Amino acid sequence: MTRGMGRKAGRVKLCSMSVDLKALVALMPFAGRLGLVLDEASADRVIARLDWAPHLCTTGGIIHGGVLMSLADTAGALVTFLGLPEGATTATITSTSQLFRPVSGGAVRAVAVPVHRGRTTVTAQTSLYDSDRRLVAQTTQIQAVRQLPIR
Numbered sequence: 001m002t003r004g005m006g007r008k009a010g011r012v013k014l015c016s017m018s019v020d021l022k023a024l025v026a027l028m029p030f031a032g033r034l035g036l037v038l039d040e041a042s043a044d045r046v047i048a049r050l051d052w053a054p055h056l057c058t059t060g061g062i063i064h065g066g067v068l069m070s071l072a073d074t075a076g077a078l079v080t081f082l083g084l085p086e087g088a089t090t091a092t093i094t095s096t097s098q099l100f101r102p103v104s105g106g107a108v109r110a111v112a113v114p115v116h117r118g119r120t121t122v123t124a125q126t127s128l129y130d131s132d133r134r135l136v137a138q139t140t141q142i143q144a145v146r147q148l149p150i151r
Helices: 021-026 029-034 065-081
Strands: 005-008 011-014 017-020 037-041 046-051 088-099 107-117 121-129 135-147
Antiparallel strands (some): 011 017, 121 135
16 A cells, blocks of 8 residues: 655645644644654654754753653654554554764754554654754664554
């Protein structure tokens, strides 16, 4: 099954469904509180970014590792969610991050892609880049595929 994608005025088209990028962030209050902005979202790739801000930092003005991992987890969960069948949802069951360099300014860009889509789990990999396009961190996570109960 091929998913078509077109972009127009902040919206992404997934098959016949049009998704408002700001509305996707609104579904994830924690991501919105962090300041996450979605630049692209489809079942094949999610690109999100987070601008440096003092409240996201640890000593010395460096973005906290937990913030970087939250950005990666959110992008990975979203690329998983957008590829799920109707009526399914997801939750992270494992996440492994490697942090390679600190971020002390600019923005961090997350690029998440599915590595494997199974019936009960999806593996997603998210790479984080600084404003100079250097690899900052990489996260691999496994997402459970959950069917919502019928009410």
